[in-house]
Structure formats: structure tokens, C-alpha cells
Amino acid sequence: MSSLLEVSGVFVSFDGFKAINNLSFSIDTGEMRAIIGPNGAGKTTFMDIVTGKTRPDEGKVVWGSDNVSLLKMSESQIARAGVGRKFQRPTVFEDQSVRENLAMALRNKRSPFSVLMYRKTHQDAARIDDLAEEIGLTADLKRRSGDLSHGQKQWLEIGMLLAQDPQLLLIDEPAAGMTVAERDHTTEILKQAAKTRAVVVVEHDMDFVRKLDCKVTVLHEGSVLAEGSLDHVTQNQDVIDVYLGR
């Protein structure tokens, strides 16, 4: 498989604190990957770099089969290139309905003029219905998204990401604050999503990572500590020392 995202030799420091320290790894097309690591390991900073929110001091971030650098692109350009991001806290537009949230995320032209002239089409409506079914919010399409439960908001946000139809999904702690049933549903949604695109999940919760059943990358102090199956990395002595054995 060809690599979709390649991060190599990346350094980032904030006021002298090295958040990312020579980070290098790659994600393959259509791969599901979990990233774990203690607080301050650089998981969120890694996502900030890939999505253009933070500029690294050094290093390369190369994207897609054309090997374009993401470092020169703005956040919105990166998003349009096919990187979708889900934040730790659910960030949906609470004032708007579930349908409006999904419609905004649908893969369509995004310049102000074409959005102003946008007319709803049957395809878009059908796509929204499909997405709503996928995330289990069919009955809630008309509801104000601020009135949804915490778990439903998380799913809506994942649905918005899917609506963007990205090649790579970056997901920050999707299971945080969810009930057991909600977690299972989330696992299903993510596994389904990973069938057609690459999914990278940052997660604290080991049980959740086990259910995802995928390759795991352990970050520590801004670089990769270990990589492999969950069983493999949890037997790694370094990993036990810095993370699991605390």
C-alpha cells in the first residue's frame, strides 16, 4: 500500500518546551490507526500540525499520491484536500439543526459566491439521509443540535466529517464521556468509516482501542516510542515504563 500521509523529522517547540521531537511515521491509504500516549505526549499537537493549525519548526508533512506538502496550505485548503478533523470536545453548531450541520459539511463548492447561489439537490438530500442513518440520527434531523445528548453530538460531528468525504479522518478521543452502549456504536461507526478511508484515532481508553483492533502507535515526549499491534506494544518494556505501568 502507498502511504497517504507521511510525517518525517518534525520538531515543534512552544516557548522552549519541545512538544514534538523528531516525530516520524506514516499512515497508509485506507488504514485504521490508533495513537496512544500519556498527557503531553504530543498527540493533539500532531493533529494541529497535520490540519495546519500549528506550523512546525522543522520537518516535512507530505500528503497523498502526489506528495504535496501540507505545510504551505491553510486550514481550509487542507480540509478541502481531504483531511477531516474531529476535536476532543464535540464541536457542532449548536444553534443549527442536525440537517443544517450535515449540509454545511457536505462535499460541495465552498467559495462564498457558489454557497450563496447553492440550491439543494436530490443527491445532497439523499446523502444527508444516508449519513443520518449511518450515525443513528435519522429521527433527529430537524432537532437543534445543541439539544442533542453528548454522545449524539459526537456522532453528529463524525457524521459531518464523513459528509466532507475525506481520505483521512483524524479523531481526537471519540469515546470520552460516553456510556458503554454509546462506545459500541462509536466503534461501529469508525470501523465502517475505515472501510473506505484512513482513520486515525487518538485515544486514552485501552478497552476502546482494543475494540478498534488496529495498528497502534505509542507517542511519548513528542516522538514515536513503539508501533505495532496492541498486544505487541503493551508488552514493550519502554511503553510499560512510561505509560501503562504508572
Add this chain to the structure above:
Amino acid sequence: MERSFFARSPSVLIFISMLALFTLLVTVLSEGMGGEVISTSMVKTLGKTLCLCLVAIAMDLVWGYCGILSLGHFAFFGLGGYMIGMWLMYARTEIIVAASLANTELPPTPQEIKDAIGTQIFGVVGGSDFPMIWAFADSLALQLLFVVAVPGLLALIFGWLAFRSRVTGVYLSILTQAMTLALALHLFQNDSGLRGNNGLSGLQNIPGAQDIPQSVLSVWFLWASAFALGLGYILSAWVVSGKFGSVVRGIRDDEARVRFLGYHVESYKLVVFTLTAVIAAIAGALYYPQAGIINPAEIAPIASIYLAVWVAIGGRGRIYGAVIGAAFVSLLSTWFTGGQAPNIDLGFYEVRWTDWWLVLLGLSFVVVTLLAPKGIGGMFDRLVRK
């Protein structure tokens, strides 16, 4: 598939009907149309109020929907007034000068006429030459174009610089206020070319319409203002009703999230900022011929702050809220500061509303912010839903 625009925005039809009814009623009762109930000055006040409602809609679009607390939209309003004022003053003076020179033995040369106009207009600031910016003042078409182009261009350049540097929130408000203050201070100077603190006056006299009494003109301007307000309302409701409105409200609530959805937030802000500046300028161009005079004090930052207060009291994020706020507060303000409100004698102290009105306005702003953050329009919503 899609419900029509009017079905999605029921307030538009209601508003347009009410506006039409109001205009008709005022027309029938006005002095100019033989109604003899509403005086000419009252018709002018109502016409001006409609213009203020229009600029409030612009403020609501940029602040209530897009989250940009601009303290500069009254500057765009004033600029629009200045642009039309230049033609009004020039053309009117030209007629007067031509009339007074007509009796001389030798017919005056065009240069003599031009000099005489210059002396008339700029004598008050000790000059007689036309500054560069008056080059096209004799052309109504060009000055009308400038009404839209000058504030539009200023907003475009200012917005482009501010938004691309990602200046947001209170810092952006301060920046817009600084722009407003700079513009007002510039206009206060005698050599600004716009007659310094004298401003432009006599704007109520429309060149070419000398024979039409003010009582009739005032009704015409009321119609024009009502028409512009109606169009502005429809345009704004259309802009915010669809997906564009969705994105813009998204920018207000969580700018970064919209960016990660792939939208170029800065272009959206720029479009909204410039569009609303143009709407404000058109409102100003209709307002000042009814007011008769424009001077730099009109542009001072406080005016833009009042504008924000109107929209806050009326209810942000709903277009009729802006209209309610502007109409309600500005008419009330006219009533209180015009000396019509009865003073309250407390025995030991007499409450004079001309002095206390601002205190009352400030208090109601605080009360609305604390107790009814959605403003009068918000209470309205609650009634309709029940």
C-alpha cells in the same frame, strides 16, 4: 424539492406588508398629500427612521449573524451621505450662482461660474478652489456610483487587511472604531475638502425640484426610504436563509470549526463586511437629504456604538429585531431629546429628559443585556412560538 424562499422566511412577507401599510398611511395623512395630520418634519423623521432601520439591518448582518462587532458601520453610512451631499450641494449652488450671474451685462464664462460656485461652497473654510475629490461633483450618476463604491472599497481594503491577519473579537472592534475615529478627525479638518466641521448643508433642497414644496419632497423620500428598506430586508433575509447563512452563523459560533470544514472564513467575513458597508452607505445617502445637513460629528464613533445598542436592544440574529430596535430606540430618542417628554418634578430635583435620556438608554441596554439577551425580538419569538 426546496421550499420557496418566502416559505422559509415568513417574516419577510409580514414585514413587507406592514412597511407598505405604514408608508401608505403616512402618505395619506401627510401634510404634503393633503392629510394635514402628520407634519412635514414628522414625515422627515419617519423617513429618516426607515433609513436607520436599514443601517441597523446591515449591522445585524455583520454582528448578529457573522459575529463581527463592527464599530464602523455608521462611518460607511456617513460616507454615503457625503457622497450624495457633494452632488446636492454642487448642483444646487450652480443653479443659484447661474441665476445671480444671469443679470450681468456680459454672460459669465464657465470658469467664472465654477469660481463663483467654489467661493460659495468653500468660502466658509476660507477657500474657493475645488479640491480633487470634487472633480465629479457635477455628475449625479458618478456621485451615485461613489455612494456605493467609496464605502465599499474602504470596507474591502480595511476588511481584507484585518481579516487576513485574523484579528477577531474585541480587537477587531477596536480597530474598526479607530478607523471611524480617524475618518471623523480627518473630516473635521478644514482642508479635508469637505468643509470641515461645517459639513455639507442645504441638502434638503433637491436641484431640479425647486418648485416642489418640501412637504411633497418629504413624502417622496419616505417612499424611497421605504423601498430601500424593503429591498434591504428581502436581500438580507435571502442571504441568511440558505446555506450561506448557515456558514456565516457557523463562523459567529465557532470560526475554527468552519475553517476545518474547508471554508475560507476570511472571504466570507469580507463578503459580509463589504456588503453591509454598501447597505449602510445607501441608507446614509437616503438619510441625509432628509436631514438636510451632514457634518463629521455624525460619523463620530459614538454613532456606531448607538447602532450596536439599537441592534442589541432589538435582538441580534433576527432581521426584524434590528428594525424594531432601530425604530423603537431612535424614535424614543427623538421624543425624549426633542423636549416633548414631560419633565418629572420631584420637588427637590427636576428630571429633565433631555439630560436623563442617555442614562435611561444606557440602563435599558444593561437591563436588556442581562435579562433579555435576545432583545425585544427575542420576546417576540417567544410569543409567536406559544
